[in-house]
Amino acid sequence: MVNKNPLAGETVIFTSTKKSDEPYELVKQLGGTPVSYPLIRTEERISAKDHERLVQAQSYDWLIFTSQSAVAAFKQKLQRFGLNSSNFQLKVAAVGDKTAHALEQIGFSVDFIPDVFSADVFVQQFNPQGESLRALFIKGNLAGTLISTELSLTVDEWTVYETLPEITSADRIVELVKDEASVSILFASPSAVTVFTERVAPEIGWTDFTIGAIGHITERALREVGAPVHAMPETYTLPELVRTLAESKGRN
Structure with missing residues (x-):
């Protein structure tokens, strides 16, 4: 018999910034209680050179985005200086459907998305043809170095x-973990894992709740600090992580 409410009695904590209602509504549909407690927040980095950097960005062959947060900050800069996608006659690469959708929402067409939504897969699959191509990686301060160092074309960075x-x-x-009987905690980035390790784990450890992760890099970060990973989807999105979590709960 199929369990229609595999998350009944489960409090599901999302540790990433809320960008969509979809995964939260899905938890409710599956019988659980979703809670948003983001362990990280993002702020646009504002510089006196922002307008100059926007003008320079127009001269590249590719723009590369790996997160919705980068798109949001880039959008704020465009709006501040009265620019939009029509000022950019270039190609755009995005890691992930959600990042691609955020770009499309501000008028950009996305020309490349890797099969797996991860930077290490991106650098394996992204191989544009042409001589002396230049890309601008639009990023956050904690982004890794893979994209900047492992691609065949010249890559500059803009944080x-x-x-x-x-x-x-x-x-x-x-x-919440101390008060509730059954809790699942979902991680979407190594940054959230770091904050949890420093601020939460010393108080409650890693064993009294179920752990879900998006992506093998986040999974690796969890395992490196000694945490188990009970649920990880093949497709690296929060709704898929919720479905994978529900499947694992439904089998128990």
Whole structure:
């Protein structure tokens, strides 16, 4: 018999910034209670050179985005200086459907998305043809170096946002895990894992709740600090992670 409410009685904590209602509504449909306690927050990095960098960006062959946060910060800069997608006659690459959708929402066509939504797969699959091609990687301050160092074309970087810890959420997670009978905690980035390791794990450890992860890089970050990973989807999105979590709960 199929369990239509595999998350019944489960409190599901999302540790990433809420960008869509979809995964939260899905938790409710599956019988659970979703809670948003982001362990990180992002802020646009503003510089006196922003307008100059926007003008320079128009001269590249490719723009590369690996997160919705980078798109959001880039959008803020465009709006501040009265620019839009029509000012950019170039190609755009995105890691992930959600990032691609955010770009399309501000008028950009996305020319390349890797099969797996991860930077290491991106550098394996992204191989544009042409001589002396130049790309601009629009990124956050904690982005890794793979894209900048492992591609065949010349890649410059522009850091447009900062990732900062959200301490109040850490305190709330500690309280919730202590109070609730059954909790699942979902991680979408190594940055969230770092904050949890420093601020939450010393209080409650890693064993009294179910852990879900998006992506093998986040999974690796969890395992490196000694945490188990109970659910990880093949497609790296939050709705798929919720479905994978529900499947694992439904089997128990």
